[in-house]
Amino acid sequence: MSATAEAPDLTPEFHAAAAPLRPGDHRVWSLIVTVFGDLARAEGAQIDGAALGRIMEAVGVRPEAMRVALHRLRKEGWIESRKAGRGAVHALTAEGRAQSEAAAPRIYAARPEVPERWFLAVGEGAVEAGAGEVQLAGNVVLSAVPAAGLAAGEVAEVPGWVKATLCSGALFDEAAALERALGAVKPPKRLAPLEVAALRALVVHSWRRVALRTPAVPARFMPEGWAGERCRALVVALLTALPRPEVGQI
Amino acid sequence: MSATAEAPDLTPEFHAAAAPLRPGDHRVWSLIVTVFGDLARAEGAQIDGAALGRIMEAVGVRPEAMRVALHRLRKEGWIESRKAGRGAVHALTAEGRAQSEAAAPRIYAARPEVPERWFLAVGEGAVEAGAGEVQLAGNVVLSAVPAAGLAAGEVAEVPGWVKATLCSGALFDEAAALERALGAVKPPKRLAPLEVAALRALVVHSWRRVALRTPAVPARFMPEGWAGERCRALVVALLTALPRPEVGQI
Numbered sequence: 001m002s003a004t005a006e007a008p009d010l011t012p013e014f015h016a017a018a019a020p021l022r023p024g025d026h027r028v029w030s031l032i033v034t035v036f037g038d039l040a041r042a043e044g045a046q047i048d049g050a051a052l053g054r055i056m057e058a059v060g061v062r063p064e065a066m067r068v069a070l071h072r073l074r075k076e077g078w079i080e081s082r083k084a085g086r087g088a089v090h091a092l093t094a095e096g097r098a099q100s101e102a103a104a105p106r107i108y109a110a111r112p113e114v115p116e117r118w119f120l121a122v123g124e125g126a127v128e129a130g131a132g133e134v135q136l137a138g139n140v141v142l143s144a145v146p147a148a149g150l151a152a153g154e155v156a157e158v159p160g161w162v163k164a165t166l167c168s169g170a171l172f173d174e175a176a177a178l179e180r181a182l183g184a185v186k187p188p189k190r191l192a193p194l195e196v197a198a199l200r201a202l203v204v205h206s207w208r209r210v211a212l213r214t215p216a217v218p219a220r221f222m223p224e225g226w227a228g229e230r231c232r233a234l235v236v237a238l239l240t241a242l243p244r245p246e247v248g249q250i
Numbered sequence: 251m252s253a254t255a256e257a258p259d260l261t262p263e264f265h266a267a268a269a270p271l272r273p274g275d276h277r278v279w280s281l282i283v284t285v286f287g288d289l290a291r292a293e294g295a296q297i298d299g300a301a302l303g304r305i306m307e308a309v310g311v312r313p314e315a316m317r318v319a320l321h322r323l324r325k326e327g328w329i330e331s332r333k334a335g336r337g338a339v340h341a342l343t344a345e346g347r348a349q350s351e352a353a354a355p356r357i358y359a360a361r362p363e364v365p366e367r368w369f370l371a372v373g374e375g376a377v378e379a380g381a382g383e384v385q386l387a388g389n390v391v392l393s394a395v396p397a398a399g400l401a402a403g404e405v406a407e408v409p410g411w412v413k414a415t416l417c418s419g420a421l422f423d424e425a426a427a428l429e430r431a432l433g434a435v436k437p438p439k440r441l442a443p444l445e446v447a448a449l450r451a452l453v454v455h456s457w458r459r460v461a462l463r464t465p466a467v468p469a470r471f472m473p474e475g476w477a478g479e480r481c482r483a484l485v486v487a488l489l490t491a492l493p494r495p496e497v498g499q500i
Contacts, residue, residue: 120370120403122390124411136401139387140372151386151412153370153403161374162401 010058013188014195020184021202024060028069031059033078034205036092037100037107039197039247046091048084051194051250058198107204107211110236112229114216115144119152134215136165142217155221163223166215172223175210179227182206182234193245200242207235260308263438264445270434271452274310278319281309283328284455286342287350287357289447289497296341298334301444301500308448357454357461360486362479364466365394369402384465386415392467405471413473416465422473425460429477432456432484443495450492457485 035055040047056066070090073079078096081088092100105113120136121127121143127150129135134142142162146152158166187199214228215221222228285305290297306316320340323329328346331338342350355363370386371377371393377400379385384392392412396402408416437449464478465471472478 118403120372120401122370122372122386136372137389140390149409149411151370151405151408153368153405155401155403158401159399161399 009192010195010198011188011191014058014191014199017185017187017191018059018199018202020181021199021206022181023058023198023202026059026061026202026205028056028061028065029072030208031056031061031201031205032066032069032073033096033100034208035197035201036079036090036096037104038200038204039244039250040091041097041100041104043097044091045247046089047247047250049081049088049090051247052090054194054250055197055201058194059201103208103212106214106216107208108239110232112216112219112232114218116218117144118155118217118221119143119146120155121146121150121152123150132216134166134217136162142166142215142221158221160223163221166217166221167223167226171210171213172226175214175227175231176225178206178210178231179234182231182238185238187238187241191242193249196242196245197250200239200244203235203238203242207231259442260445260448261438261441264308264441264449267435267437267441268309268449268452270431271449271456272431273308273448273452276309276311276452276455278306278311278315279322280458281306281311281451281455282316282319282323283346283350284458285447285451286329286340286346287354288450288454289494289500290341291347291350291354293347294341295497296339297497298500299331299338299340301497302340304444304500305447305451308444309451353458353462356464356466357458358486358489360482362466362469362482364468366468367394368405368467368471369393369396370405371396371400371402373400382466384416384467386412392416392465392471408471410473413471416467416471417473417476421460421463422476425464425477425481426475428456428460428481429484432481432488435484435488437488437491441492443499446492446495447497447500450489450494453485453488453492457481 032052035052036047039045053063053066057063070079070081074081077093078099079090080093081090119142121141123139126138127141129141130143130147132144136142142155143152182203185203191199210228210231219226219229282302285302286297303313303316307313320329320331324331327343328349329340330343331340369392371391373389376388377391379391380393380397382394386392392405393402432453435453441449460478460481469476469479
C-alpha cells in the first residue's frame with residue numbers, strides 16, 4: 001500500500017489517476033530534482049518547504065525520507081535552502097539549474113531534438129564516446145559530429161546489433177511498461193494545484209528515467225516496436241491536460 | 251650491367267628507351283605472365299617459344315631463367331606448352347587467361363574503374379575484408395558493397411591514418427619512382443616489332459606491380475601527392491605510342 005493513503009486532503013480522483021504511476025515506488029532524491037525542474041527551474045524560483053512536503057507526501061514520500069534527500073541534494077550542490085519564518089525555502093543552485101536546463105529539452109520536447117545526420121566514426125586506435133555519442137566498439141562511436149582524425153561514414157540505417165547497443169532490452173521493456181502506465185493515467189477535470197503538481201511529478205519522473213537513457217538518435221535507429229516516442233506523445237498530452245500550477249497555490 | 255647488352259639485334263634507340271625501366275631487374279615469372287597478358291590474352295592466342303625467347307632476351311632475361319620460370323608456370327597451371335617442329339608453342343591456360351582478364355582493367359584502363367560510393371562497414375565482432383575491400387581494423391573494413399549485418403556509413407573523405415592504410419609508404423614511394431622512370435622513357439619512332447613488344451612488357455610490368463597493389467578507391471582517398479594516377483596516364487600514353495605488334499612478326 002502506498003503512503004499516499006495517509007494524505008487526507010487528496011481526492012479519490014487523484015489517487016485513481018496516480019495509481020498507474022505507482023506513487024511510493026520512486027527514488028526520492030530524483031523525484032525532488034524532478035519537482036524543482038518542473039515547477040521552479042527559472043532563476044529566482046523557489047519552493048516553500050511546506051509545499052514541497054505536501055507534494056512529496058502526495059507522491060508517497062515520507063517526511064523523513066524527504067529530509068534525508070534534501071540534505072544530500074544540498075551537500076551535492078543541487079539545492080540551496082534558507083530559513084523563512086518557522087520553515088524553510090528551497091531553490092535550485094546555479095549548478096542545479098544548469099543541469100536541469102540541460103535535461104529539459106529531452107524530457108519536455110514534443111519532438112525529440114535529434115540530429116538528422118549520423119556517422120560511424122572509426123579511430124585508428126581506441127575512441128571514447130563524447131556527449132551525445134554512442135560507443136559501438138572500442139574503436140567506433142556513432143556520432144553526429146565526428147571528432148577530427150576519425151574516419152567518418154554517414155549512416156542511413158543500422159543493423160540489429162547496433163539497435164541493440166543503442167537500446168538495451170531493459171530500456172526497451174521499461175519504455176513498453178511506461179507506455180502502458182501512461183496510457184492508463186486519466187487526468188480528472190478538477191484537481192487541486194497540489195494534486196496537479198504531484199501528478200506532473202509522477203509523469204515527468206517516470207518518463208525522465210526513459211528519456212534520459214534514450215540516445216538522441218533518429219527513431220529509425222531504434223529497435224522495431226520501440227515505445228519511447230509513443231511515451232513522449234502521452235507525456236506531452238498529459239502535461240497539456242495538467243497545466244503547471246502556481247507554486248504559491250500548492 | 252644488364253643482360254640486354256648481349257642481344258645483338260636490338261637498336262641503340264631501344265636500349266636508350268628501355269634503360270629507365272631497368273631491364274634485367276624484374277621477376278621473370280611475372281614478366282612472362284605480363285607478356286602473355288599483353289600479347290596473347292585472347293582465347294586461342296599463343297606465342298612461339300623462339301619469339302618469347304627473343305622478347306625475354308630483350309628485357310634482360312637469360313634463356314635458362316626463362317626455362318625455369320616456364321616450368322613453374324606450367325606446374326602452377328598458368329601456361330600450357332606443346333611441341334611444334336623443333337621448338338615449342340606456349341599459351342595461357344583457361345585459368346591463366348581468366349586471371350589475366352581479371353587483372354587487365356586495373357592495368358590497362360585509361361580511367362580507374364573504381365566504385366564512387368564507399369562505406370565504413372563495422373561488424374559486431376571481427377570482419378574480414380572481401381575482394382575489393384580494405385581492412386581498417388579487426389572489426390572495420392572499407393567497402394563499396396558492405397555485407398549484410400554490418401553497420402555501414404558512407405564515406406565522403408578519409409583522414410590521414412586511413413590513407414596510410416590504403417597506401418603504404420613503400421607503395422607511395424614506388425609509384426613516385428615509377429612516375430620518374432616512365433617520364434624518362436622516350437619511345438623512338440621506328441622500332442622493330444620485337445623491340446615494341448619488349449618495351450611494352452617493361453612498361454606494363456613496371457606499372458602492374460603498382461596498379462595491382464593500389465586499392466580500387468577514389469583518388470581522394472589516397473595520400474596527398476600520390477603518383478599512381480600520373481603513372482597510369484604515362485602508361486596509357488606510352489602504350490598508345492607503342493601499338494601492340496603482331497605476335498607472328500616478333
